[in-house]
Amino acid sequence: MFRQTTPDTQSYPVTERNRVKRLHERGSYDRAAVHAILDASLLCHVAYVIDGQPYCTPTIFWREGEMLYWHGSSASRMLRHLKQGTPASLTVSHLDGLVLARAGFNHSANYRSAMCFGVARIIDDPQEKAEAIRGVVDRFYPGRSSTLRPVTTQEVKATTVIGMHIDEASAKVRAKGVGDNEEDYGHPVWAGVIPVRTIVGEPQVCPRLVDGVAPPDLFSLYQPGETLDQALSEAQSIYEREATA
Amino acid sequence: MFRQTTPDTQSYPVTERNRVKRLHERGSYDRAAVHAILDASLLCHVAYVIDGQPYCTPTIFWREGEMLYWHGSSASRMLRHLKQGTPASLTVSHLDGLVLARAGFNHSANYRSAMCFGVARIIDDPQEKAEAIRGVVDRFYPGRSSTLRPVTTQEVKATTVIGMHIDEASAKVRAKGVGDNEEDYGHPVWAGVIPVRTIVGEPQVCPRLVDGVAPPDLFSLYQPGETLDQALSEAQSIYEREATA
Numbered sequence: 001m002f003r004q005t006t007p008d009t010q011s012y013p014v015t016e017r018n019r020v021k022r023l024h025e026r027g028s029y030d031r032a033a034v035h036a037i038l039d040a041s042l043l044c045h046v047a048y049v050i051d052g053q054p055y056c057t058p059t060i061f062w063r064e065g066e067m068l069y070w071h072g073s074s075a076s077r078m079l080r081h082l083k084q085g086t087p088a089s090l091t092v093s094h095l096d097g098l099v100l101a102r103a104g105f106n107h108s109a110n111y112r113s114a115m116c117f118g119v120a121r122i123i124d125d126p127q128e129k130a131e132a133i134r135g136v137v138d139r140f141y142p143g144r145s146s147t148l149r150p151v152t153t154q155e156v157k158a159t160t161v162i163g164m165h166i167d168e169a170s171a172k173v174r175a176k177g178v179g180d181n182e183e184d185y186g187h188p189v190w191a192g193v194i195p196v197r198t199i200v201g202e203p204q205v206c207p208r209l210v211d212g213v214a215p216p217d218l219f220s221l222y223q224p225g226e227t228l229d230q231a232l233s234e235a236q237s238i239y240e241r242e243a244t245a
Numbered sequence: 246m247f248r249q250t251t252p253d254t255q256s257y258p259v260t261e262r263n264r265v266k267r268l269h270e271r272g273s274y275d276r277a278a279v280h281a282i283l284d285a286s287l288l289c290h291v292a293y294v295i296d297g298q299p300y301c302t303p304t305i306f307w308r309e310g311e312m313l314y315w316h317g318s319s320a321s322r323m324l325r326h327l328k329q330g331t332p333a334s335l336t337v338s339h340l341d342g343l344v345l346a347r348a349g350f351n352h353s354a355n356y357r358s359a360m361c362f363g364v365a366r367i368i369d370d371p372q373e374k375a376e377a378i379r380g381v382v383d384r385f386y387p388g389r390s391s392t393l394r395p396v397t398t399q400e401v402k403a404t405t406v407i408g409m410h411i412d413e414a415s416a417k418v419r420a421k422g423v424g425d426n427e428e429d430y431g432h433p434v435w436a437g438v439i440p441v442r443t444i445v446g447e448p449q450v451c452p453r454l455v456d457g458v459a460p461p462d463l464f465s466l467y468q469p470g471e472t473l474d475q476a477l478s479e480a481q482s483i484y485e486r487e488a489t490a
Contacts, residue, residue: 002284003481008402016296020464023470028405029313042340042343043338043340043354044436045290045291045292045303045336046301047290047292047299047300047301047334048274048299049291049299051293052294052301052332053332053334053362054292054293054294054332054333054334055292055334055461056290056292056301056334056336056360057336057360057361058290058336058338058358060354066405071329082317087298088299089292089298089301090301091290091298091301091302091303093288093290093303094441095288095473096476097446097449098467100386100389101393102380102392102393102394103396103402104378104379104382104393104396104402105391105397105400105404106394107382109288109305111288111303113303115300115301115302117298125254130393133349133374134349135353136349136352137349140343141345144345145349147434148345148346148347148348148349148434149348149429149432149434151348151349151350151425152350154320155348155349155350157287158350159350176451177451177452178451178453180451180453183316184394185345185406185453185455187393187394188424188455188457188458189392189393189394189457189458189461190450190454190458190461190487191454191462192448192449192450192451192455193448193449193451193452193453194445194446194448194449194467195445195446195448195449196443196444196445196473196486197443197444198340198441198443198444199441199442199443199444200439200440200444201342201439201440201441201442202440202443203437203439204342204422204437204439204440205435205436205437206422206423206425206436206437206438206439207422207439208425208430208436210430210432210433211430212433213433213434213435214435215435216434216435217280217373222343222439228340230400237457244404
């Protein structure tokens with residue numbers, strides 16, 4: 001990996017920006033806790049501001065140490081705006097369950113979310129950009145980039161890579177059963193948790209696949225029925241091991 | 246429903262703010278397309294700005310006509326900020342598949358996303374607030390609010406409801422196989438789509454449930470193995486039917 005930063009401390013600094021205010025007992029500033037939530041996802045939401053208007057854009061992202069990357073074509077409104085470097089917030093959320101309580105007020109959801117703050121910048125350095133173009137493939141599908149039709153100069157030019165160092169971050173997790181008021185437990189209504197999970201399905205082969213091409217090894221990660229967050233977390237571990245090997 | 250607005254037109258207006266710029270062939274401004282993506286989700290991400298800093302907050306939301314609602318305690322930083330009414334962007338995304346192409350450049354994801362723009366305001370009107378407090382339960386669990394321990398004045402006071410009229414919106418969808426360059430189809434590497442879906446698991450009953458309480462009818466919606474987006478879409482349909490009955 002191009003920019004494998006070694007964190008100075010185990011936790012992110014806590015400032016007015018990332019301090020968890022609502023239900024703060026669910027919050028954490030631990031780097032490992034934040035990374036675990038990030039690494040279990042392919043999709044994030046990036047918030048940025050243009051002329052006072054907030055935008056919230058879903059995009060594929062990946063992590064290299066304390067750097068987060070995402071990209072798109074040079075045409076993107078968000079990316080054009082980010083060219084100068086702009087404050088951004090990148091959030092990842094996993095929904096784990098619906099919590100049905102005895103009082104409307106205590107209905108909730110089980111979830112894991114990580115909110116990261118930093119300055120998003122276009123990656124101009126050719127080596128970092130080339131690494132990132134490989135990274136977006138290999139982070140999800142370890143070893144795959146070397147098996148592909150090689151990247152062309154034209155494609156590198158048409159790709160804008162955005163990078164953001166995680167300056168501050170927080171994780172927030174709810175992972176428990178119903179929390180009703182003590183006096184409400186006698187109320188005769190069903191209460192409990194309906195768990196939800198995102199799972200991998202059966203691969204759909206491209207109908208124009210060259211004869212005799214075998215399914216790649218990475219299918220051992222993305223087994224049908226496996227949870228996606230588990231598969232993505234394992235892919236990140238393999239990617240990191242291979243980078244440091 | 247308190248504020249069932251009847252849209253004047255089938256489509257949202259297209260402005261510089263919501264026009265889909267990147268891969269615009271995937272975009273749509275159709276109200277029904279936007280609503281379908283919103284109604285299939287419990288979770289959204291709201292972007293807002295404080296002192297130039299963008300924040301991206303995951304939260305439970307629900308839709309009533311052209312109004313979107315979400316809420317939290319009065320302590321929330323976001324909600325305090327929104328008190329005066331502030332431009333916001335609310336985005337919902339569903340990840341449907343990982344797309345593995347023959348060139349790194351053509352790797353992608355299948356997804357459905359909706360981005361909504363408007364001014365977020367605290368709902369002060371007592372009737373609209375009361376309706377919203379019922380709505381957040383009944384929209385997900387039709388008919389459930391009347392079976393619960395009644396809402397207290399204290400709870401109404403401690404709940405802040407935020408509402409945003411959808412002034413502009415766009416939907417963006419990718420739902421197809423691999424799109425490689427014509428000259429790359431002969432490259433001998435596996436290509437295809439790994440579909441993913443979020444499914445409902447077996448309900449986990451609260452250990453303090455009153456003896457003899459039966460599972461509610463709504464479990465016919467949230468059947469184990471059912472996709473969450475289907476269950477949530479059906480719940481919204483029932484909720485809307487009951488509101489107009």
